[in-house]
Amino acid sequence: MGGGRRRSSRLGLLVRLGSFLAAQSRRIGVIAERFSRARRRYRREDGARIALVVLPSPDYDVATFNLSSAELAGYLRHEHPELRDGIHFIEPDIVLSRTESLTRSAGYCLEALRRIQPHILGVSAKIGSHRHLLDLLEALREEPWAQSCVLIVGNVLSTFSHDVFSERHPEALYAVGDGELALEAAYRALKDEAVRLEDIPSVAYRKEGELKCTPRRMLDHARVSWLPALDMLDTAIERKADIVVRATTGCPASCTFCSIKAVNLESQPTGRLQDMGWESYPPARTARLFALLQERGVRHVNLADDEFGNTDFRFIEMFADLLIAQNNAITFNVSMRLDAFWSPAMPAAEVARRRGILRKISRAGLQHLFVGAESGSASQLRRYGKGYPLEVNERTIDILLEENIQPCLGFIPFDAFVTRAELEANLKFLETLVGGRALFELVASPINVMRVQRATPYERLLQRRGLLRGLEDNLTFHQVEFADPRMGAVALAGQEWFREVLSLRYPIIQLYRMSQTSHAFDPASHRRSRTAIRALHQLDVGYVRAMLAVFDGDIEPAEMRDCAANPLVNGFAGLQRAREIWAESARKAEPAFAAITLGFRQKRAPLELEMRGLLDEAYSCEAETEPPRNAGARLRNLPWPVLPAHLPPSTIASPRENTSRMEPFTVTPS
Ligand code: SF4
Structure with missing residues (x-):
């Protein structure tokens, strides 16, 4: 009898835990709510903070000046000069390259993010950085401040595998193609509730489990007059x-x-x-x-x-x-x-x-x-x-x-x-x-x-x-x-x-x-x-x-x-x-x-x-x-093996990694 009661109370606990997790997962999955929370916090605090993280591939340990975050920040500042000091760069592939710590890039980013507590976080996930991305998104679920932060994942992993990632992490938006316009619109949505989720171009996201994609838009590159932000250049040169x-x-x-x-x-x-x-x-x-x-x-x-x-x-x-x-x-x-x-x-x-x-x-x-x-x-x-x-x-x-x-x-x-x-x-x-x-x-x-x-x-x-x-x-x-x-x-x-x-x-x-x-x-x-x-x-x-x-x-x-x-x-x-x-x-x-x-x-x-x-x-x-x-x-x-058509070190802004010639590959035995 006693054993039966213990079993049923354990079962009850599991059921309650299951419903809590389901509710939690629904809650974090609602991106519109996340925008509202981020907006409320932004209004309470002094100025917007946008963090741009670039996640490296552990297989490509070459310090790289990340064009992606530089182009994203350059465009944001061009459109919104008030963001001059509001953009923060977190780039472990420059700072940690050629050190053991490169494998702990997600932890490094998390530490930096705790200090910044951004209202918007753009994560550029290069090919091969999937483990870091999943670790970071998982860790962010436990961070109280991150519940009022809009998450946008970009670059190759997001462009080509947003269907898979969004199933595991429906709390994020996924930029498809170039990310400048998406990030800029997300910033406008942070400031103004009249800008709706559907108004953010070139993103994929989950709504009640269903994958949604907003219309694709591109910058008119022939008219780009501003320069990429060179905030990380000195560090890049030093490294x-x-x-x-x-x-x-x-x-x-x-x-x-x-x-x-x-x-x-x-x-x-x-x-x-x-x-x-x-x-x-x-x-x-x-x-x-x-x-x-x-x-x-x-x-x-x-x-x-x-x-x-x-x-x-x-x-x-x-x-x-x-x-x-x-x-x-x-x-x-x-x-x-x-x-x-x-x-x-x-x-x-x-x-x-x-x-x-x-x-x-x-x-x-x-x-x-x-x-x-x-x-x-x-x-x-x-x-x-x-x-x-x-x-x-x-x-x-x-x-x-x-x-x-x-x-x-x-x-x-x-x-x-x-x-x-x-x-x-x-x-x-x-x-x-x-x-x-x-x-x-x-x-x-x-x-x-x-x-x-x-x-x-x-x-x-x-x-x-x-x-x-x-x-x-x-x-x-x-x-x-x-x-x-x-x-x-x-x-x-x-x-x-x-x-x-x-x-x-x-x-x-x-x-x-x-x-x-x-x-x-x-x-x-x-x-x-x-x-x-x-x-x-x-x-x-x-x-x-x-x-x-x-x-x-x-x-x-x-x-x-x-x-x-x-x-x-x-x-x-x-x-x-x-x-x-x-x-x-x-x-x-x-x-x-x-x-x-x-x-x-x-x-x-x-x-x-x-x-x-x-x-x-x-x-x-x-x-x-x-x-x-x-x-x-x-x-x-040294630059090798940077082969532009093979491995452009690309970004949320530019998910153009044609890595069809990269090693290794997987053959399925017949
Ligand atoms: S289609 Fe791709 S691989 Fe072919 S020339 Fe153009 S960029 Fe190079």
């Missing part, structure tokens, strides 16, 4: 952060793996979403920003534009003229498409004109050009939607090398539909000599695997073919199944091989790039690092080739010979049976893969020693000319 600015927005191209088309959208009166295409900020504004940065001691910037010049070479020329006229001393990197410089249909006079402008922008400070070659296979290039023939890749790389511009090639040899013939074409392409250099020397990685991002045409294609799997833990990319399981097995082995010496790969590329421009390194470092990269990438190519050779005895269906027919996408009568045979073949290949890996590791061992020695020497030489510092810290400070 030797990567300084990132933006001169343009959007891209007119339609690569199937890229999510840019889901970012640059504006709602039309019909309710339709329209792609707003490419647009530049006024070149004079960007030049003015360069002058200001130069005055403040900045020597190099990365332009985080998805597509710097589009095909608008008038813009490039105007920008170059302005920089030359103001004696610009800042060097910079940009990202462009290869067909901007040559295509079969481009008249010779136009090619010559563009080369002339390339020379001019180079005189103005252009140092590296990031270009997405993506593939050496015509059929894969078509599947990627690049929109130009294979010939463009080689011809343009040749032009760039002739003009003394160092191209950094984006390359994605593996995708879920890749065939053996396409992979072989990629290996051949990587070994092609252009301007006396093998192309594998110019890629960041010869073994990239496409990461399938949400809201991309490639995601939809995989879904239609039944090869799309669940989201990875990062809530941004999908797990995938390869159409040919053998190619999936090679991709997986290649990724493991790549990551085994990850701690040497990027530093050696950084050393190579730095030794070109910095007084701190000698020509010998430059030569030796180039030799090491060449040897390492050559081994990578050899490794993939050896893996493919394991399947030499397999009989391929006749349909697989016709790459142009895209057989794994379009299918053929015996495909299902072929996939079963390939899966069995991949399983049987495991011992051979292990033996090959062992052999290649032995070949790589002396190279690893050479790279380690080279890095040690280079940075101990540096210590003789500069105050001693931690070599590892210095290495990670």
Whole structure:
């Protein structure tokens, strides 16, 4: 009897606790109420406080001047000058980079927020920062002051995964696309109850469990006259952060793996979403920003534009003229498409004109050009939607090398539909000599695997073919199944091989790039690092080739010979049976893969020693000319691997991270 009473009272307690939690969850989920509480507190207190938090990815420990919060604050102050002192920046990826504490970014932000107790909190959640975001939102639920604070999450995680995050945290608004207009409207709503939730553009939120989205709006970038807020610049310079600015927005191209088309959208009166295409900020504004940065001691910037010049070479020329006229001393990197410089249909006079402008922008400070070659296979290039023939890749790389511009090639040899013939074409392409250099020397990685991002045409294609799997833990990319399981097995082995010496790969590329421009390194470092990269990438190519050779005895269906027919996408009568045979073949290949890996590791061992020695020497030489510092810290400070089209350190204002080429990826075993 006594035991029964105890059980029923425990049950009652659980029921009460359950209803309390449900009520609590409903209460915190009502965003309109949150606005009312924030408004009441704002009226009681002295002036508005807006906090802008940027959450870093633990996998990308590079101090970065966050353009997002800078652009957001610049716009807010332009529209509301009274906010001059009311905006607070909390940026652990500048302050905590290269320290153990980076992993505790959420706690760092919470401490700062307790001191500020903002009325509006904007959280920029970069790719890979999902854990920090969830930790921070969870912790904020326990903070009494945070119940009267409007929460707006932005950047890539919000733009592409607001459906998932808003289910877990319905107390926040989620900016979709650029966040400037949303944040500005939220500030107006804080001051004035006449501004309704529905009036805040480009946000998603939950109302009684249902996902709502307000119409998408975009700034008219061509009319932006104000500058981003540079409050964090001195800290960024002191921390030797990567300084990132933006001169343009959007891209007119339609690569199937890229999510840019889901970012640059504006709602039309019909309710339709329209792609707003490419647009530049006024070149004079960007030049003015360069002058200001130069005055403040900045020597190099990365332009985080998805597509710097589009095909608008008038813009490039105007920008170059302005920089030359103001004696610009800042060097910079940009990202462009290869067909901007040559295509079969481009008249010779136009090619010559563009080369002339390339020379001019180079005189103005252009140092590296990031270009997405993506593939050496015509059929894969078509599947990627690049929109130009294979010939463009080689011809343009040749032009760039002739003009003394160092191209950094984006390359994605593996995708879920890749065939053996396409992979072989990629290996051949990587070994092609252009301007006396093998192309594998110019890629960041010869073994990239496409990461399938949400809201991309490639995601939809995989879904239609039944090869799309669940989201990875990062809530941004999908797990995938390869159409040919053998190619999936090679991709997986290649990724493991790549990551085994990850701690040497990027530093050696950084050393190579730095030794070109910095007084701190000698020509010998430059030569030796180039030799090491060449040897390492050559081994990578050899490794993939050896893996493919394991399947030499397999009989391929006749349909697989016709790459142009895209057989794994379009299918053929015996495909299902072929996939079963390939899966069995991949399983049987495991011992051979292990033996090959062992052999290649032995070949790589002396190279690893050479790279380690080279890095040690280079940075101990540096210590003789500069105050001693931690070599590892210095290495990670350098711009690499900032590839604008791959990894623009973006923000609530600019969720344009096209990270389809980032590692690692997840393959679902068949
Ligand atoms: S990958 Fe680059 S070129 Fe292609 S659509 Fe995206 S931004 Fe444009």
